[in-house]
Amino acid sequence: MTDSQASFWYQYLLGLAFFLPGLYLGYRVRAWSFRKGERGPLILLLLLVTGYLAIQGFLEFVAPSL
Amino acid sequence: MNALDTAIIAGYFVFILGFGGMFAKYATTTRDFFFAGRRFSWWLIALSCVSMVVGSYSFVKYSAVAYEYGFSSTQTYLNDWMLLPLWLFGWFPIVYYSRIQSIPEYMALRFGPRTRAVMTGLLLLYMVGYIGINFFTMGIAIHALIPWSVFGWAAVTALVTALYVSFGGQPSVIMTDLAQGILLIFAGFVLFFLGLDAVGGFAPFWDALPADHRAAFSPLTHPPDFAAAGIFWQDGIANTAAFYFLNQGFIMRFLSVRSEGDGRRAVFAVALVLMPLVAFSVSSAGWLAAGLERAGLLDHPDPRDVFIRVTEVLCRPGVFGFVIAALIAALMSSVDALINAVSAIFVNDVWRPYVRPDAPDRHHLIVARWASLAASGLGLALVPVYSGFRSIYTAHATFTAAITPPLVSVILLGFLWRRFTARAAVCTMIGGSLAIVLSFFVPEVIAPFAHGIAPGGTYGHAYMFMRALYGLVASTGIGVVAALLDRSSPALDLRGLVVADRLALLRRFKGSEPDLRPGRPVTVAAVPVDRPGWVALSPADAERLAARPGDHLYLSDTRWWLGGLRSAHAVLGDVTARPAHVEVGRDLLAQAGLDPRRPVRVTKVL
Structure with missing residues (x-):
């Protein structure tokens, strides 16, 4: 693992430690739920994280060897 | 700089002043002046937030980082996601629904007046100083490209910004941010494509990048001034929290949005779409520098000058003026938010509670305009201080x-x-x-x-x-x-x-009890009536909206591209109107800027 790949894991693992409690808070205060019509914020937040994972993962693990 | 560049820059100043001034008529109360009457659509707020984040120093700073470290220059713009749920589900609903107007006011309600006083003092000191820093860095950046007085450049931008903020308040700030946000994002992409053309296409550009410059992150623990662990804590956690939870300008943007749903859409648009675009835009000059060096178009530049050097190499007359205008736009769209925020805190946390609590709103609106001018003046006065005393x-x-x-x-x-x-x-x-x-x-x-x-x-x-x-x-x-x-x-x-x-x-x-039944917006004809604040719909339209008397409605012009500029919030009075018509008080129509000859779109809020 390169030094910058270590940074990738550091950011995403530690970042989730801030992200997931916030997501749970939203569930507790009924800002979103798993019911149809109330999943919007959850879907967008997951899209956000996976989008960043895809961009930064590509740059970190694929682009240097291209 | 030739005559075409000069004309573009002068034209930019005139355009922004005129464009900002156009919206002064929408700031007739302090609520409009600071929060634009909670009328704007998500996409306007999103662009405004991004314009506020990107300052003139962003191009200079991130181009330098991009030149030294490559794509990892983007990591500082792509780490807001960690605190986003906490903001979205914890802080934003409190700010939006508690009707607070400033962070110190929240402190007063949460902890008492003493904490509010401390917070007010600290924030005013910080923000006025920061206005000065923005003018100072602006003067230095433009001076490097067009040698003139640092103070002179700062004064011109301060004057133009102060004028449109003082007269137009938040509506002018948000609408000019729209133009400025598009301009500054576009400028970075223009530079990038000019650079690709200069180095011979994407392949030579890519080949010139060292392998470690293609990684998304810097190494975890070195170098000391760009280690990823440091960036995580300082930028990703502390600065992101300060920006999302504490920045009065940012909070005011989200108090200007027409609904909680639009606030959510705005923040997703910022984090998902606009921040990656901005990260690209402000860094592109630094990434190009390696390719330009290999092509023999650039001698090994000092990283601090890389943006300016790349701009000089790539920009022909006209494009150069455009890039300078983008730099000025980046400054003005950051500093206008600060000026409006200083004015909001001064009026809401100093003048209104302690000096003239019983004065009419008209008085406070005048004070708000003067406070905006004073904040700009104080910021400008700090420019020679900063330049003479770096300490x-x-x-x-x-x-x-x-x-x-x-x-x-x-x-x-x-x-x-x-x-x-x-x-x-x-x-x-x-x-x-x-x-x-x-x-x-x-x-x-x-x-x-x-x-x-x-x-x-x-x-x-x-x-x-x-x-x-x-x-x-x-x-x-x-x-x-x-x-x-x-x-x-x-x-x-x-x-x-x-x-x-x-x-x-x-x-x-x-x-009262919120009405959360799902309904559909209706588009109806407006019937002006002489009852202040009155709104009535037909029973059929109210049923389609799923609204009953007492529910909060949002009335707007049907043209989406106005972004809510012509709109207002109201309370449904009764369901006695004719079908496909809405009775609206003349005062409400005037406040919303709605034309009674045009159809009105009605949406239920709560």
């Missing part, structure tokens, strides 16, 4: 570093933890600041938090990026211990001020 410039940066972690801790603990008391808040602010000041003189106290990163300097320059982690741990630790030791119970009513069930917040905001 004062450094002192402001030090002051900011010292107060940010304690204030972030107070806000987070304040809205997340009911047990957190006023005394604990004061202890956190004082104790946390003292702990950080201590670290300037004894930097070794940061070492246990430094992940093995080298100090990289002495005293205040040591562990610069890891000081945030130390400060957050010290401040939060002091706050938690002080709250646990404090036996006094919170005497104030905390309903709606700490994180709570969303329904309870909505109930408090509306003053």
Whole structure:
């Protein structure tokens, strides 16, 4: 693992430690739920994280060897 | 610089002044002046937020980082996601539904007037100083490209910004930010494509990049001034929290949005779409520099000058003026928000509560305009001070570093933890600041938090990026211990001020049970009536909206591209109108800027 790949894991693992409690808070205060019509914020937040994972993962693990 | 460039820059100033001035008619009350009457659509707010984030220094700073480290220059713009759920579900609903107008006002409601006074003083000191820094860095950046007086460039931009902010308030700020945001994002892409053309296409550009410059992150623990662990804590956690939870300008943007749903859409648009675009735009000159060097178009530049050097190499007459206009746009769109925020805090937290509490709103609107002018004037007056005494410039940066972690801790603990008391808040602010000041003189106290990163300097320059982690741990630790030791119970009513069930917040905001039945918007003809604030719909339209008398409605022009500029909130009075018509009080029509000859779109809010 390169030094910058270590940074990738550091950011995403530690970042989730801030992200997931916030997501749970939203569930507790009924800002979103798993019911149809109330999943919007959850879907967008997951899209956000996976989008960043895809961009930064590509740059970190694929682009240097291209 | 030739005549075409000069004409483009002069034209830009005239356009912004005229465009900003056009919206002065929408700022007829302090609520309009500071919060634009809560009327704007998500996409306007999103672009406005991004314009505020990107300053003129962003192009210079991130181009330098991109030149030295490659794509990892983007990591500072792509790490807002970690705190986003906390903001979205915890802080934003409190701010939006508690009807607060400023961060100090929240402090007053949550902790009492003493905490508000401390917060007001700190924020005003910070923001006026920051206006000065923006003017100063602007003057230096433009001076490097077009040699003239640093103060002269700062004065021209200060004058234009002050004029449209003072007359137009928040509506002008948000609408000019739209133009400026598009311009500054576009400029970075224009530079990139010109650069690709100059180096012979994408393949030569890619080949010129060293392999480690293609990685998304810098190494975890080195170099000291760009280690990823330092960026995570300073930028990803401390600065993101300060921006999302504490920045009065940012909060005011989201108080200008027409609904909670639009606020959510705006923040997703910022984080998902616009920030990656901005990260690309501000860094592109730095990435291109390697390719330009290999093509023999650029001699090994000083990283601090790389943006300017690349611009000089790539830009032919006309494009050069366009890039300078984008730099000026980046400055003006950051500083206009600060000026409006200073005015809001001065009026809402100093003038209205302590000087003229009984004065009519018209009086406070005049004070708000003067406060905007005064904030610009004070910021401009700091330019020669900063340029003559770098120690004062450094002192402001030090002051900011010292107060940010304690204030972030107070806000987070304040809205997340009911047990957190006023005394604990004061202890956190004082104790946390003292702990950080201590670290300037004894930097070794940061070492246990430094992940093995080298100090990289002495005293205040040591562990610069890891000081945030130390400060957050010290401040939060002091706050938690002080709250646990404090036996006094919170005497104030905390309903709606700490994180709570969303329904309870909505109930408090509306003053009655929120109507959450799903409905569909209706487009109807307006019938002006002589009843102030009155709105009535037909029973059929009310049923389609799923609204009943007493529900909150949003009336707007049907043209989406106005972004809510012509709109207003109202309460449904009755369901006695003719089908496909809405009876609207003439005062409400005038306040919304709605043309009674055009159809009106009605949406239920609550």
